[in-house]
Amino acid sequence: MDWLKQWIWYNGNFLGIEWSIWKIVGWLGNAVFFSRFFIQWYATERKKQVVVPSAFWWLSLSGSLLLLVYSLRQRDSVFIFAYAFTWIPYIRNLMIHHQHKEAHTGCPACGRSCPPTANYCAACGNRLQRDAGIAAAQ
Numbered sequence: 001m002d003w004l005k006q007w008i009w010y011n012g013n014f015l016g017i018e019w020s021i022w023k024i025v026g027w028l029g030n031a032v033f034f035s036r037f038f039i040q041w042y043a044t045e046r047k048k049q050v051v052v053p054s055a056f057w058w059l060s061l062s063g064s065l066l067l068l069v070y071s072l073r074q075r076d077s078v079f080i081f082a083y084a085f086t087w088i089p090y091i092r093n094l095m096i097h098h099q100h101k102e103a104h105t106g107c108p109a110c111g112r113s114c115p116p117t118a119n120y121c122a123a124c125g126n127r128l129q130r131d132a133g134i135a136a137a138q
């Protein structure tokens, strides 16, 4: 067990890392960014189909911003470039996610959220109201 103790407390530092507030910011960024994989994996396993929940994009955005702040502090151009533009697809995906969610219709019978293209509720088979509106206009 001495090898484990030596690995955890190497040269008098936890994991041999010289800790500072910036190291905490950087490691927090790594933890947040890495956690998105578990969120996406969990959502996919739960639905038994590939799912990318909005939490994945929020974790991507916040983790990469923490890593960008850390890389700016370190003045590491390679690291800065790696995280300088990643927020663009993350924010765009969050915008599309929001627009898609807004376009959904709530089923008046069971309350389930139904996709914009659905004419009937997948859960209870109830005809959706937007169809009734179109039918009334014709």
Ligand SMILES: [Zn+2]
Pocket: 107, 108, 109, 110, 111, 112, 121, 122, 123, 124, 125, 126
């Ligand atoms: Zn329904």
